[in-house]
Amino acid sequence: MIGDSERWARAALSRAIGSDRPAIGVEVSRRGAAAVWAGLRDRHPAVDPERDLRLLAALGGRFICPGDPEWPSSLDVFGRLPDGPDTEPGEPLGLWARGNGDLSQLCERAVAVVGSRAATGYGTTVAADLASGLADRGWTVVSGAAFGIDAAAHHGALAASGPTIAVLAGGVDVAYPRAHADLLARIRDNGLVISESAPGSPPYRGRFLTRNRIIAALTRGTVLVEAGHRSGALNTVRHARRFGRVVMAVPGPVTSATSVGCHRLLRTHREQAVLVTDAAEVCEEIGGIGELAEYPPADTGSRDGLPELVRRMLDVMPARRSVGAAVLAQRLGERPETVQALMGPLVVEGLVELRNDGYRLTALGRAPSAAGTSGRCEPAGRC
Incomplete structure (x- = not known):
């Protein structure tokens, strides 16, 4: 704790000068508030730091x-x-x-x-x-x-x-x-x-x-x-x-x-x-270590959680016309029997529709993945 004379001097300087004279802080740090106020007191006879301190204490x-x-x-x-x-x-x-x-x-x-x-x-x-x-x-x-x-x-x-x-x-x-x-x-x-x-x-x-x-x-x-x-x-x-x-x-x-x-x-x-x-x-x-912002998870899409091969197949499958398993296999570079084996579960899940001339995407199957699949059919123009 600083002494009373230093406190009164700082209170007096705060009343008489405050921040209106920025260099006063440098003088106070070098010489002390009491010494600075002693040199300025005669110019500010109305300043009474004890009165200000009493007023504040009363409040x-x-x-x-x-x-x-x-x-x-x-x-x-x-x-x-x-x-x-x-x-x-x-x-x-x-x-x-x-x-x-x-x-x-x-x-x-x-x-x-x-x-x-x-x-x-x-x-x-x-x-x-x-x-x-x-x-x-x-x-x-x-x-x-x-x-x-x-x-x-x-x-x-x-x-x-x-x-x-x-x-x-x-x-x-x-x-x-x-x-x-x-x-x-x-x-x-x-x-x-x-x-x-x-x-x-x-x-x-x-x-x-x-x-x-x-x-x-x-x-x-x-x-x-x-x-x-x-x-x-x-x-x-x-x-x-x-x-x-x-x-x-x-x-x-x-x-x-x-x-x-x-x-x-x-x-x-x-x-x-x-x-x-x-x-x-x-x-x-x-904040400190560990005060990290948590972001809500993205909404899950119908394709989220599906194996990579299945998502790729849905990407190359048309929505407006049907296509056979052999054509899909050629687009994917996979064997036709591998593609055919995946179709049954996708039909059951409502992602793919079986028609007389092959398979095509349903509205649910066309929904993009929240994880960010390409959404682009290849070759181009076959959607």
Whole structure:
């Protein structure tokens, strides 16, 4: 645990500067928060970190700092990144949190589900189903509590009685959007609402982009469900790629403007972005050994399970006219008596019909094999 002076200094810097000055994190890592705040305190006389900490405590919250037991190890990724431009925000000074969950524990198996605010019915359904399935499998769903895909992801996790984390752009005591006040209350009961912005802070536009790096860093992977050409959710994906996290995208209709970002991601970053369609496929990408997606077996066809010779014979047998066993034997390169011996059981099974002038396929016999037979008669033109 860090000392009180360092905690107060981080809380003060969070109020006075926050992520609006990305280079502050570098200064804090070099000199310590207390020393940095000491040099800035006179410029911010109205900042009172003790008041902010008391306010949050009264709301049942806390301020989580690097070094605290609740600080998730996944955020260590910021310290492993190469030095970048001063405009790129780094590790949060701390995270203001409200809720019943333990941040470190919740992030041990966490996945981000993000996407467009102007989501379609298809997108919200997919996001909710994904989140519900992930919650059933023991994953924490992380998103931004915005309209559209974010809200659907939170609702899906809650519907499965799973934990979820909302990362806000404003203070954790500011319900934004206001229509999501009840949703945020449910998230606090079943997980956490967190922010790097001090209590009471409004959600300025720029803070939505800087908070996206936290969503990406907290999780093992990010799933993009619907994103337009300029969607802010693509910013979360960019951070996930920068952190070396798994990036996944759900495909949509090629005519849908809200899926353009997903399709572009899958095409332009095909070596990094993975196409997923359900929770099982997400788990296969980010889960442990053995968490593999199971696909339902293909529908069985009338020819499935038949010996190879029998399937070949059905392939070369005509359906509109009859043919004798000798002709079939010639086509197959087999002896006529071998072919004749196979005909009786096929007639009984209803795959072949016996006529006065030979044999031909029935409607059942014409059905293709689910295993993928050629479906092509040879020689050509004899079907």
